[in-house]
Amino acid sequence: xxxxxxxxxxxxAVIIGWAIAIATGIVLNLLFEAAxxxxxxxxxxxxxxxxxxxxxxxxxxGFLAHFAGGYVAGRKARAHGGxxxxxxxxxxxxxxxxxxxxxxxxxxxxxxxxxxxxxxxxPALTLGFAGGALLAxxxxxxxxxLGGFFGGKLGEWETGPVNTSGGPDSLRGRTR
Numbered sequence: 230x231x232x233x234x235x236x237x238x239x240x241x242a243v244i245i246g247w248a249i250a251i252a253t254g255i256v257l258n259l260l261f262e263a264a265x266x267x268x269x270x271x272x273x274x275x276x277x278x279x280x281x282x283x284x285x286x287x288x289x290x291g292f293l294a295h296f297a298g299g300y301v302a303g304r305k306a307r308a309h310g311g312x313x314x315x316x317x318x319x320x321x322x323x324x325x326x327x328x329x330x331x332x333x334x335x336x337x338x339x340x341x342x343x344x345x346x347x348x349x350x351x352p353a354l355t356l357g358f359a360g361g362a363l364l365a366x367x368x369x370x371x372x373x374x375l376g377g378f379f380g381g382k383l384g385e386w387e388t389g390p391v392n393t394s395g396g397p398d399s400l401r402g403r404t405r
Contacts, residue, residue, distance in 0.1 A: 238316055242305035246317040246377075250298025257290040284365050291369050292376035295321070299377035303384025314381025318373040 298321075299314020306313045 234312065237309045237312055239302070239306035239308075239313060242302040242313050243316045243320055245305055246298040246300075246302025246313065246381075247320050248298075249301045250294045250317055250321060250377075253297040254290055254294035257293055258286075261286050261290065284368075287365075287369055288372050292372040295373040295376035296380035299380030299382075300384040301380075302377075303381035306381075306385070308385065310381035310383070310385025311378045312381065314377030314379070314384075315374050316377075317381070318370070318377035321373065322370050 295314070295318045298317040299310070302313035302317050303310025
C-alpha cells in the first residue's frame with residue numbers, strides 16, 4: 230500500500246503545495262485578526278470563549294490554507310491530485326509534531342533554565358486539557374486533510390486527465 234502511495238506522490242509538488250499552505254495560512258490569520266479588530270475593536274473575545282474561537286478560526290484557516298496548498302500540488306503534479314493534497318496536510322502535520330517534540334524536549338531537559346534564572350515551573354497537565362488538545366488537534370488534522378484532498382482534486386480536475394495512450398495529445402501540445 231505505502232509503495233503505491235510513494236510511487237504516485239510527486240514530492241516536489243507536495244513541498245511547493247506545503248509552502249503555499251503556510252503562506253496562505255499566514256495571510257488568512259492576518260486577515261482574520263484585521264477583521265476582528267475592525268469589526269469588534271479587538272475586545273469581543275473574552276476568556277470564556279477564547280479557546281473555542283481560536284480553535285474555530287484554526288479549523289477554518291487550516292482547511293482553506295490546505296485547500297490552496299492541495300490545489301497547487303494537484304496542478305503541479307497533474308495526476309493523483311487528491312493524494313498530493315493529502316500529502317501536503319500530512320507533511321505539515323509531521324512538521325508540527327516534530328517541532329513540538331523538539332521544543333518540548335528542550336524545555337523539559339533544561340527546565341526553562343535558559344528562559345529565567347532558576348528555571349520555569351512546568352505546569353501539570355490535566356487529562357481535561359490534554360484530551361481537549363488532542364481532540365482539537367485531530368479535528369484540525371482531519372479538516373486539513375479534507376481541504377488538501379478537495380483542493381488537490383480541483384487542481385487535478387482543472388488540468389484535465391492526462392492521456393497516456395500515446396495518441397496525438399499524449400504530451401499536451403509538446404512535440405516529440
